[in-house]
Amino acid sequence: MSRGVLVVVSGFSGAGKGTIMKSLMAKYDNYALSVSATTRNPRPGEEDGREYFFRTREEFEEMIRQDQLIEYAQYVENYYGTPKAYVEEQLSQGRDVILEIEIQGARKIKKKFPEAVLVFVTAPSMEVLRERLVGRGTETAEVIHQRLARAAQEAEGVDEYDYVLVNDQLDEAVDRLHGIIQSEHFSMKRNLDFIHEIQAQAAKFTEN
Amino acid sequence: MSRGVLVVVSGFSGAGKGTIMKSLMAKYDNYALSVSATTRNPRPGEEDGREYFFRTREEFEEMIRQDQLIEYAQYVENYYGTPKAYVEEQLSQGRDVILEIEIQGARKIKKKFPEAVLVFVTAPSMEVLRERLVGRGTETAEVIHQRLARAAQEAEGVDEYDYVLVNDQLDEAVDRLHGIIQSEHFSMKRNLDFIHEIQAQAAKFTEN
Numbered sequence: 193m194s195r196g197v198l199v200v201v202s203g204f205s206g207a208g209k210g211t212i213m214k215s216l217m218a219k220y221d222n223y224a225l226s227v228s229a230t231t232r233n234p235r236p237g238e239e240d241g242r243e244y245f246f247r248t249r250e251e252f253e254e255m256i257r258q259d260q261l262i263e264y265a266q267y268v269e270n271y272y273g274t275p276k277a278y279v280e281e282q283l284s285q286g287r288d289v290i291l292e293i294e295i296q297g298a299r300k301i302k303k304k305f306p307e308a309v310l311v312f313v314t315a316p317s318m319e320v321l322r323e324r325l326v327g328r329g330t331e332t333a334e335v336i337h338q339r340l341a342r343a344a345q346e347a348e349g350v351d352e353y354d355y356v357l358v359n360d361q362l363d364e365a366v367d368r369l370h371g372i373i374q375s376e377h378f379s380m381k382r383n384l385d386f387i388h389e390i391q392a393q394a395a396k397f398t399e400n
Numbered sequence: 401m402s403r404g405v406l407v408v409v410s411g412f413s414g415a416g417k418g419t420i421m422k423s424l425m426a427k428y429d430n431y432a433l434s435v436s437a438t439t440r441n442p443r444p445g446e447e448d449g450r451e452y453f454f455r456t457r458e459e460f461e462e463m464i465r466q467d468q469l470i471e472y473a474q475y476v477e478n479y480y481g482t483p484k485a486y487v488e489e490q491l492s493q494g495r496d497v498i499l500e501i502e503i504q505g506a507r508k509i510k511k512k513f514p515e516a517v518l519v520f521v522t523a524p525s526m527e528v529l530r531e532r533l534v535g536r537g538t539e540t541a542e543v544i545h546q547r548l549a550r551a552a553q554e555a556e557g558v559d560e561y562d563y564v565l566v567n568d569q570l571d572e573a574v575d576r577l578h579g580i581i582q583s584e585h586f587s588m589k590r591n592l593d594f595i596h597e598i599q600a601q602a603a604k605f606t607e608n
Contacts, residue, residue, distance in 0.1 A: 312588075318601035340605040347602035355583070356591045368586060375563070375583040378576060380520075383564045393526035394555035397548040 196224075196283040197376045198305050199290045200298045201369075203313030204343040206325040208359040212313060213292060215366045223373075224282040226291045229255065232270040245275065263293070263300035274301075288373050295349045302352070309376050311369065312353040316360050318343070404432075404491040405584045406513050407498045408506045409577075411521030412551040414533045416567040420521060421500060423574045431581075432490040434499045437463065440478040453483065471501070471508035482509075496581050503557045510560070517584050519577065520561040524568050526551070 203209035217223055229245040231252050240246045247255070252271045255261055264273030274291055282289045291301065301308050315321040321343065325336045350356070355372050359365045376382065411417035425431055437453040439460050448454045455463070460479045463469055472481030482499055490497045499509065509516050523529040529551065533544045558564070563580050567573045584590065 314598060318598060318605065322605075340602075344602040344605045347599045350595050350599065351588060351592065353588055355586045356588055356595060357586060358594075368583070371579045372583045372586060375576070375580045378563045378565060378580060380559060380561055380564055384559065386566075387558050387564060390522060390526060391555045391558065394548075394552040397526070397530075397552045 194286060194377065194382070196222075196286050196288045197373055197382070198279070198283060198301070198308040199288060199373055200301050200308055200310045201290055201292050201313060202294055202298050202310070202346075202353070203357075203359075204315065204321055204346060205339045206321050206328075206343075207313045207315050208324075208362065208365075209292065209313045211362060212357075212359060212365050212369060213290065215362060216290075216369055219366060220370055222288055224278075224287045224289045226274055226279055226282075226289055228272055228293070229261070229264075229275055230270060230272045232272075247271075262291075262304060263297050265296055272297075295346055295352075299349075299352065307381060309355070309373065310353040311355045311357055311372065312350050313357045313359055313365075314350075316358050318347075402494060402585065402590070404430075404494050404496045405581055405590070406487070406491060406509070406516040407496060407581055408509050408516055408518045409498055409500050409521060410502055410506050410518070410554075410561070411565075411567075412523065412529055412554060413547045414529050414536075414551075415521045415523050416532075416570065416573070417500065417521045419570060420565075420567060420573050420577060421498065423570060424498075424577055427574060428578055430496055432486075432495045432497045434482055434487055434490075434497055436480055436501070437469070437472075437483055438478060438480045440480075455479075470499075470512060471505050473504055480505075503554055503560075507557075507560065515589060517563070517581065518561040519563045519565055519580065520558050521565045521567055521573075522558070524566055526555075 201209060201213065213225065217225060227241060227245060229247050229252060231247055231249050234240070234244070234246050238244065249271070252273070255273065255275070256264060260276055261273040262276050262279060264271055274293065274297070279289050293301070298310050302310060315324060322340060325331060325339055357365055357369055380387070409417060409421065421433065425433060435449060435453060437455050437460060439455055439457050442448070442454050446452065457479070460481070463481065463483070464472060468484055469481040470484050470487060472479055482501065482505070487497050506518050510518060523532060530548060533539060533547055565573055565577055588595070
């Protein structure tokens with residue numbers, strides 16, 4: 193059995209990343225979604241081990257010391273990180289593991305796992321993104337302004353990603369993401385052991 | 401409309417490359433198969449413009465002088481080459497163009513078109529390849545020996561390709577090839593214009 197593909201999915205707030213992930217998980221069963229650890233407090237309805245692993249500051253810093261995180265970062269006063277054990281276990285079982293993290297985390301992953309596939313989710317245009325955020329009617333003008341400012345910041349690093357996924361039609365976006373990940377299984381860099389075996393076999397044809 | 405993807409498909413003789421291409425063309429209609437030009441004589445049943453553009457040595461050398469070929473090579477005493485006009489026309493119309501050429505040609509294409517996608521078709525093992533060649537019952541032992549020796553030679557350069565396609569189940573191989581090519585449409589390098597536009601739009605959010 194071949195090793196799973198490690199996939200990092202990032203995207204502008206409001207681009208519909210969360211909905212795409214939920215649909216992908218519901219539609220295909222070869223994916224494992226990594227659950228992050230955090231020191232922030234659970235919000236109403238959030239469950240430990242589902243949305244996040246909720247940890248105390250002391251517990252989180254112990255995970256850092258024990259090298260149990262693939263990457264971690266601090267936002268405002270809270271830690272966020274990706275526990276290593278689950279990811280490694282799922283990959284070695286041949287499942288494709290998806291990390292839903294932001295750009296700084298994505299960079300750290302790519303550095304540590306050069307074979308990771310980085311996908312950036314965007315709306316068809318920034319105007320559409322703004323309209324979606326306003327249209328939700330759940331955020332204040334102040335929050336929308338903050339999110340757009342953050343999107344502007346994130347946009348600067350987008351070209352470091354391997355693929356860009358425009359979320360125009362949800363179903364189409366989900367199938368495209370699935371197609372991207374599955375095609376990665378056939379990339380040369382993931383099949384070098386097989387190719388070296390083929391080369392060794394082929395070399396025998398010229399021996400006699 | 402976005403530009404088509406230029407795809408180079410190579411593979412060991414006997415790996416079933418031709419059958420895969422035929423099925424791909426029959427199943428999906430967004431592909432254009434490039435027809436090579438050659439100075440070799442047509443075999444029974446071959447038609448000018450279908451299997452090859454059959455040209456005289458003088459005509460072929462005139463095409464070389466006029467820079468009308470993307471790549472060309474000489475085998476034994478014949479020229480083989482890829483006419484430029486058709487490929488450019490199809491790509492600009494958004495169709496994915498497939499060149500079925502061998503490794504030296506593939507290398508030249510990659511150098512001229514770094515965004516080209518190189519796919520190598522192989523049997524699951526060289527023993528299976530040998531069995532397929534023998535099983536056909538149409539080739540002499542001498543020819544089979546020559547083909548395997550050539551496969552051994554070609555195997556050395558396989559790791560220069562972007563993807564490896566194992567032809568075990570035909571339908572599966574065809575769908576995988578389709579998936580690979582379609583996913584390439586979403587690669588960052590093919591969407592830099594779009595990303596730069598998104599970045600320019602996003603920058604405006606921080607201006608006011």
